[in-house]
Amino acid sequence: MPTTQTVPAQASGDNAVPPAPSRRELNKAATRQAITDAALHLLRSKGPGNFTVEDIAEAAAISRRTFFNYFSSTEAALAAVTHGFLDHALAQFRLRPAGEPILESARAALIQLADPMTVAPMAELYSLAQSNPQLNRSELEAWDHCTAEIIDAARERFARTPGAEFDELYLRALAGSLISCGKAAMDVWFARCGGSLTPESLSILRQLLIDAVGLLGSGFARPETPQASTTANNSTATPFADRL
Amino acid sequence: MPTTQTVPAQASGDNAVPPAPSRRELNKAATRQAITDAALHLLRSKGPGNFTVEDIAEAAAISRRTFFNYFSSTEAALAAVTHGFLDHALAQFRLRPAGEPILESARAALIQLADPMTVAPMAELYSLAQSNPQLNRSELEAWDHCTAEIIDAARERFARTPGAEFDELYLRALAGSLISCGKAAMDVWFARCGGSLTPESLSILRQLLIDAVGLLGSGFARPETPQASTTANNSTATPFADRL
DNA sequence: GTGCATATTTACACTCTGTGCAAGTTTGTG
DNA sequence: CACAAACTTGCACAGAGTGTAAATATGCAC
Structure with missing residues (x-):
């Protein structure tokens, strides 16, 4: 498709230092x-x-x-969108300081995602995948791939933090649970907002992501009165915010 | 393949009451x-x-x-094995009393799985799927399907428990995390035991499953001294056993 | 710029997948 | 037995995915 034509290049006098594409x-x-x-x-x-x-x-x-x-397939081409989204999340995660608790890093990385530019392509694909088995499988694969990368990232972080011994089970269970919570938040968001990209909708998504990680951090303590959960977008006040 | 031949039937004077196949x-x-x-x-x-x-x-x-x-495909045929395994787990889950905390029900259901007859076919397939993308996708789908069923089972349980309000996010995040912990335990077990079916190996699997659910129940509290984790098969003494 | 090595695209051929359809075969039932 | 419904099978066909070799584009040295 790219026949010999003037390359778009990098606008003008940009920072062309790193790999010079x-x-x-x-x-x-x-x-x-x-x-x-x-x-x-x-x-x-x-x-x-x-x-x-x-x-x-x-x-x-x-x-x-x-x-x-x-x-390798139509689905793989479409899943590239999801991979892009998740890679973005992962990059955010890796940016967090090594000393920070993993759940806090995850929370911080996740809320970065609830932004229109990032979530828009994902949202569209996600909703289409709901009704399409083929597509859904590729999505699952993408999330699984992301889980593996989180495990790597977390392992690396443990390796660099002097005091911390690490447990493979701990790592894998945590990474998998985090991704599951992210998926759960997206699922509920779709059910509730249909993937709308209005500020209110995105605020709800953010809150759902925060709540989901909060649940994880609290060990899924039985919500005694959970009816006041995520209907309002009252900034960052979460239940179960005791330790995360 | 079944040409007209005498049906194997049900051995002899068995309990042929229910649906009379x-x-x-x-x-x-x-x-x-x-x-x-x-x-x-x-x-x-x-x-x-x-x-x-x-x-x-x-x-x-x-x-x-x-x-x-x-x-619908080769993979689907092979995934039937995994589906059987997970259906077994789900049936165990549904058998638990409705009043019991979900994490406890899950723990009970999971340890039922660490039994040779149940785990053997699964173990074999699981290890083969590690090195085969096609197969792995089907496995992921099977786990996902199981997650959906757990959500249904848990929702049903909440519906029947009078006092309990329920939160869709709570449900989905918990179910997904549970499955992730199950997978994590299996992963570690394979890495450690290679899917061996000896009593010691199965004991380790059981302990890993218990520990994983324990981690979930404790909100993944940072293990301060985790080097004494799951190397021994000392019955049911788990770290983080405070509330599950 | 020319020329050559390397990377990429393309056409073609081929096997395998997955599905609709219509004709056969088996099973349940009166 | 006869008939209907369920199930199996062969056939045909569109599409997926892959190996191969020829054509084209790019990078680089001169």
């Missing part, structure tokens, strides 16, 4: 993007399962074979 | 079993990805088309 890499990135864009458009217009790899290739102006050089 | 149902169950058996054998002998649906059909003495009447 070659034309090859730019082309590849552009093609990759063209594919996922085309796939997403087709998903929207024709609905899940009603278009083929050939359709995507045609829309992205590449050959069918080239599509398979980038992605 | 018809010949049709018996045949279907037998075919289904024949398929999963054949698939499992091929998986063992040829390795993942090195056999086709046609191979399975031939081994099960049915047509390719009939295979697809039972399962």
